[in-house]
Amino acid sequence: MERYHRQIALPxxxxxxxxxxxxARVLVIGAGGLGVAVLQQLTAAGVGHLxxxxxxxxxxxxxxxxxxxxxxxxxxxxxxxAQRWIKNQNPEISTEIFTDYFSEANAFTQALGYDVLVDCxxxxxxxxxxxxxxxxxxxxxxxxxxxxxQGQLSVFNYQAGPTYRCLFAEPEQIEEQMNCDTSGTxxxxxxxxxxxxxxxxxxxxxxxxxxxxxxxxxxxxxTLRFEALAFEKNPLQxxxxxxxxxxxxxxxxPEIKNIEPGHFMRLLDQADLCLIDLREAHQEAAVSxxxxxxxxxxxxxxxxxxxxxxxxxxxxxxxxxxxxxxAEYLMSRGFTNVGHLVGGTQAxxxxx
Numbered sequence: 540m541e542r543y544h545r546q547i548a549l550p551x552x553x554x555x556x557x558x559x560x561x562x563a564r565v566l567v568i569g570a571g572g573l574g575v576a577v578l579q580q581l582t583a584a585g586v587g588h589l590x591x592x593x594x595x596x597x598x599x600x601x602x603x604x605x606x607x608x609x610x611x612x613x614x615x616x617x618x619x620x621a622q623r624w625i626k627n628q629n630p631e632i633s634t635e636i637f638t639d640y641f642s643e644a645n646a647f648t649q650a651l652g653y654d655v656l657v658d659c660x661x662x663x664x665x666x667x668x669x670x671x672x673x674x675x676x677x678x679x680x681x682x683x684x685x686x687x688x689q690g691q692l693s694v695f696n697y698q699a700g701p702t703y704r705c706l707f708a709e710p711e712q713i714e715e716q717m718n719c720d721t722s723g724t725x726x727x728x729x730x731x732x733x734x735x736x737x738x739x740x741x742x743x744x745x746x747x748x749x750x751x752x753x754x755x756x757x758x759x760x761x762t763l764r765f766e767a768l769a770f771e772k773n774p775l776q777x778x779x780x781x782x783x784x785x786x787x788x789x790x791x792x793p794e795i796k797n798i799e800p801g802h803f804m805r806l807l808d809q810a811d812l813c814l815i816d817l818r819e820a821h822q823e824a825a826v827s828x829x830x831x832x833x834x835x836x837x838x839x840x841x842x843x844x845x846x847x848x849x850x851x852x853x854x855x856x857x858x859x860x861x862x863x864x865x866a867e868y869l870m871s872r873g874f875t876n877v878g879h880l881v882g883g884t885q886a887x888x889x890x891x
Contacts, residue, residue: 543585549865551747557585562841563744566590568641568669569659570617572604572724573683574731575738577657578621579607582629584741589625589727591618592637592649594747641665646672652872655740658682659733668778670695670703674777675784681739683732684880685724688761689730693751694739698848700752704776728760795866796878798853800886806853807831813846815839817856817865825857825884836861839868846873857881 540547540554547557553707563586567574578677581589597605597612597620607624608617610685610881618636625634637649641660658669660682673680679697683690695703704723734758755768798806805829806812808852814831817839824833834842836856848854852874854862862879869877880886 550768552745556745557799559744559746560585560741561587563655564588564590565654565655565740565744566592567657567659567888568592568649568665569661570595570605571601571661572659572726572729573622573624573685573733573736574617574659575605575607576730577659577737580734580737581618581740582625582632584631584737586740586744587630588633588635590637590692591621591648592639592641593617594638594640594643604724604729606726606730609850611682619737635713641668643668643787645705647676647788650676650678654678655743657736657740659736662681662822666703667705667709669744669783671780671786672787674702674781675788678744679752681736681743683736685728685732687723688725688728689759690728692732692735693741694743695752696742697750697752701772702777702780704780705773706755706770708773716772716854723834725760729757731760736880792870793875795863795870796876797881798878799881800889803855803880804855804887811851813850813852815852815865817854817861820881822857825887826855836865839865843872846874847873849876851876851878853878853880855884857883858885859883 543550543557546552547554551626565581565586567577570591574593578589578591593712597608597615597617599610600612600748601614602608608620612620612792616638618638622634622636625632637645639645641649646668656669656673656678660666669680675695680695680703682695682703683692686762693706695701753769755770757766757768758764770808807814807826807830809830812830814828816831816833817836818824852869854865856862859880860880861885866877
């Protein structure tokens, strides 16, 4: 309370909002100028778990804009130094680092279990990949880019809103834009854009204010000109990104097991199995068994820490729709052996 009382005093946060921040998991992809600015803000705000993905090492030319690094850090991996910085700044925060660049080969391994993906890369290919992975995992992507004195900001895939592909349809051949090494930039540009990214992340976690979805902020710090451009959803582009994301997901994640009603009844008293009943409290129990936990869907995320991610888990609900969604949610959080009752408990009536 002493550390965070100034932000807890805000009516949009309070003690409940601070708990939301403490429980949140955010993956920052890229540990350059944008990434370190995002990490500074999220670390100070007390976001409970920060992931960081970058395969680069620190060079002297990074120091003028990547201001958590020092000359003594040159030659070391950015994620290692950034992780130490976070621990020194706020020991209460847990961290996870990925020492490879975000790519098709590791995207789901890195993104699993995170509530928000923050694009701090300088690669157009990486942005399409982050967008598609975010779509498949049903999480928002907070985007920014910088070029010389200029920057852009938006939030994609927020509450089924527009995606990166809706704004920038993928060309047949991607030509990477100039990065800071070739175009130049001043420290204030990535610092400002990274701070704005962090602000969007905090609003998403807190469910406060107006999240910058469906709009692109374009700013020029040389003239201090800011412009907001609105854009719409493009269903064809969303489908294209989702299909690619799901294909990558299938390649990276084990399959959700569909449990047929007859098989389900034989599993009810299996000792090594965790059965989770997702019905609401007011709904009558359709089945009983010693291994059954009654966890309504809205309580599931808060109870996940009590489960072994390698344990065999079967979810069920009245009609099978919520259990399928819950199974996908558990898989996205790193659970490896998850199934659900096809057709729900309504399907069990046909057995009798």
